[in-house]
Amino acid sequence: MLKVVICEDDFVFRDTLNEYLEVILKEITNQFEIITFNCGEDLVENYPEDVDIFFLDIEMNKLTGMDVARKIREVDDNSEIIFTTGVINYVQDGYEVRAYRYLLKPIQFELLKEHVNSCIKDIIKRNENNIVIQNKGCIYKLRIDEITFVEVINKDIIIHTINQSYNTKTNMKIIEKELIKYNFYRCHNSFLVNMKYVEYIKQSTILVNSVEIPVSRYRIKKFKTKLLSVLGDIIC
Known part of the structure; x- marks a missing residue:
């Protein structure tokens, strides 16, 4: 099951992104879930488990997307974070929380599709990539x-x-x-x-x-x- 979260306070953009993602994900798998939140506080208070990709609007009121990303990284180092924003002023902060991408608004469908596909491929690849080491008779993967x-x-x-x-x-x-x-x-x-x-x-x-x-x-x-x-x- 592929689980994607959208956190966006602009309901028009949120609905558009949701529609785009449904089309894109249906081409990849029938087993996916998209969860939407209209503010950072709602996401933090009702934090979903086992999320593969977070789409976070940076410029939200109270808890910004960057604030939410920092809270995500306190408990989750594996989920990918994609920021949606109208500016690129937060790039350095995004590196701190290991953001996968910044997507500038308005988002074009083909560009979104390209990066979602790339992200999912990286998730699959990451889950398959291991090294095996040996120490004092024990083997670790x-x-x-x-x-x-x-x-x-x-x-x-x-x-x-x-x-x-x-x-x-x-x-x-x-x-x-x-x-x-x-x-x-x-x-x-x-x-x-x-x-x-x-x-x-x-x-x-x-x-x-x-x-x-x-x-x-x-x-x-x-x-x-x-x-x-x-x-x-x-x-x-």
Whole structure:
């Protein structure tokens, strides 16, 4: 079951978006549900579980779409968030909550269809992507999208996920080769970071899932370029 939430205080736009999504989703699956809310407060108070995609209007009264997104991220790191907005002033904040896309109003059907299809493909791909590691006789299957960063301490590789850390004896180059295609970047000899979880960059330090990580001086320029590239992909 594919579950989509629309939170929008403009009832005309909300109804239009709902109609568009029904047409788009019917081409993909018959098993879907669209839930609508007319304000952020209503969504937070009646928070639905197991949502795949949130469509949030940024400029709502009281609780804005960005406020709602932050509350979503407090309990859910897996749902995709697509902002609908008439301006792009909130791009940096959107990166903080790992927004999948910004869609500028008025939204065109074909553009919406393109990005909804892309989002659903990424969700399916994400759910299929895992790596397997071994440590002290135990085998662990880790979801790649939940890995925040990897670090080297002495001869050990430590893989940090959203909720836990795992030690393994594999080589950093092997891990990097496996993860680089999923928007991971080697910002330092000892660190490989998931760009999805970078919260900010300040001088030669970045914050990844609330952990400060150094960026090598000779890699800082390329890192910023990569960060801007990833950020640019979410603006449409």
